[in-house]
Amino acid sequence: MRTNLAPRRKAQGFTLVELMIALVIGLLVVAAAGSLFLSNRRVYASTESVNRIQENQRTAFEMMARDIREAGGNPCSRNLVNMLDTSKPSGSYWTGWMQGVTGTDGGAGADDLTLSLANGSSIAVTSADNPSANIGVSSVGSIQPNDIVMVCNAEVASIFQVTQIDSSGGISLQHNSGSGNPGNLQKPFQVDQTTYDSNPSGNAAGYCFLPGTPANSNCLNKPSGSPAQVVTPYAVRWYIANNTRGGTSLYRQRIVNSVPAAADEIAEGVTDMQIKYKFANAAPFQDANAGWTAAQWTSVTAIDVALTVRASAGVMSNRDTQGTGGAVLSRRLEDVVTLRNHLDIQ
Numbered sequence: 247m248r249t250n251l252a253p254r255r256k257a258q259g260f261t262l263v264e265l266m267i268a269l270v271i272g273l274l275v276v277a278a279a280g281s282l283f284l285s286n287r288r289v290y291a292s293t294e295s296v297n298r299i300q301e302n303q304r305t306a307f308e309m310m311a312r313d314i315r316e317a318g319g320n321p322c323s324r325n326l327v328n329m330l331d332t333s334k335p336s337g338s339y340w341t342g343w344m345q346g347v348t349g350t351d352g353g354a355g356a357d358d359l360t361l362s363l364a365n366g367s368s369i370a371v372t373s374a375d376n377p378s379a380n381i382g383v384s385s386v387g388s389i390q391p392n393d394i395v396m397v398c399n400a401e402v403a404s405i406f407q408v409t410q411i412d413s414s415g416g417i418s419l420q421h422n423s424g425s426g427n428p429g430n431l432q433k434p435f436q437v438d439q440t441t442y443d444s445n446p447s448g449n450a451a452g453y454c455f456l457p458g459t460p461a462n463s464n465c466l467n468k469p470s471g472s473p474a475q476v477v478t479p480y481a482v483r484w485y486i487a488n489n490t491r492g493g494t495s496l497y498r499q500r501i502v503n504s505v506p507a508a509a510d511e512i513a514e515g516v517t518d519m520q521i522k523y524k525f526a527n528a529a530p531f532q533d534a535n536a537g538w539t540a541a542q543w544t545s546v547t548a549i550d551v552a553l554t555v556r557a558s559a560g561v562m563s564n565r566d567t568q569g570t571g572g573a574v575l576s577r578r579l580e581d582v583v584t585l586r587n588h589l590d591i592q
Contacts, residue, residue: 295557295575302513302555303579306496309512311583313361313482313498314549318346318587320364321477322398327439329406329421329430330394337428339504340394340405342540343479346587347549349521349534357521357534358485359549360501364396364403364477371397371474372416376462377434377452379409380418383476386411389419392426394503396479397435399455400472404435405479419476437466478502486519493558515558517576524548524582547588552580 260268320326326344330337342348349359369389373382374397381397389395389408396405407430410420423430434452436442454465455474461467481501489495489511496516499509522531523546531550556576 296577299515299555299557299575299577302515303553303577306513306516306553306555307551307579307581309498310359310484310551311581313363313484314347314359314551314583315586316363316365317361317585318344318363318544320396320398320403320479321368321475323401323403324587325402325438327402327404327436327442329404329432329435329442331428331431334428336504340479342543343405345540345543345546346585347523347546348543349523350536351534356486356517356519358483358519359521359551360481360483362479362481364479366478366480368475368477371399371455371476373418374455374474375458375465376454377450377464377466379420379422379433380412381421381455381476382416382418384417386417386419389476389478392503394479395419395476397455397474397476399470399474401467401470402435402437402453402455404453406430406435434464484519486516489514491558496553513553513555515555516553517556518552518554520552522550524550526588544588546585548582548584550580550582552578554578 318324324344328340328343330340332338332341343362346362347359349357351357367387369387370384371381372384389411391408391410393408394405395408396403398404406421407426407428408419409422409426409430412418412420421430421433423432432442434450435455437453451464451466453467454462457465457467457469459469461469483499483501483506485497485499486494487497487509491514493515494517495511496513496519497509498512500507522533524531525542526545526547531548554576555578556574
């Protein structure tokens with residue numbers, strides 16, 4: 247008997263040629279996708295590097311501009327009298343404090359800038375009705391004996407050294423002469439620096455910040471309704487130095503009582519800082535000159551600051567911080583800041 251068997255199907259599959267073609271097409275697709283991914287990653291890394299550069303520049307300029315604008319300023323008067331013994335090294339620092347700004351030209355390297363300010367918290371003066379060695383205050387805050395402080399009202403601002411803090415019968419800051427380092431040349435305050443310098447040993451008549459009514463016969467000024475206050479003057483130095491990560495950064499260092507504090511790192515990747523100064527009646531900006539006098543520094547009305555910032559690797563690889571030609575991405579930004587306290591009111 248014959249049995250009809252279904253025909254056996256012939257086994258089919260990819261030929262070697264078809265397999266190789268499919269493999270090549272797959273590799274092309276993967277290569278295209280990988281190339282697109284790497285390209286997008288490079289674009290993202292470059293954009294992120296530029297963003298970091300711009301953020302560092304913005305932070306640096308905002309903080310530096312604030313200090314520059316306030317250079318030479320205090321809460322009261324621009325008529326400053328320095329009572330300290332400026333013949334001593336620690337006293338000579340304050341000789342040109344009112345000039346507000348000094349700087350050095352780094353030549354082929356980075357410049358640096360030092361700014362003097364007195365814009366911190368203040369303490370109210372409660373009594374100063376005679377030219378004695380005591381100023382009554384509402385509190386002492388963080389002031390310690392031998393600290394350099396400033397007392398001021400709308401007419402006069404005087405820098406002096408606290409020789410003692412007296413708490414008997416109220417709180418007062420003493421400013422005797424002949425002791426301390428650098429010490430005060432005399433204890434009575436004076437109306438202006440010229441008057442003070444012409445009579446360094448005088449201890450009778452002087453300026454009274456809160457003269458009574460009628461005023462003490464030894465007070466050189468009439469009664470005034472201007473409030474008086476005590477503040478701590480200080481300086482800030484802006485400069486570029488090596489950081490702990492193998493690069494350079496912009497630093498801000500606060501100097502109180504002539505003692506430098508630990509510097510704060512403000513912006514990473516800053517490789518250069520070039521500073522030029524504008525005098526009141528001079529058209530071009532000029533590089534700092536070691537021969538400039540205190541009067542010349544006082545007449546500086548604007549400062550041109552140029553910062554060069556390069557991308558820092560940080561959490562990214564070195565390749566991510568590179569731009570065209572393999573060079574590290576960098577940007578140079580320049581800004582001009584006006585010194586408010588060096589401008590005459592028109």
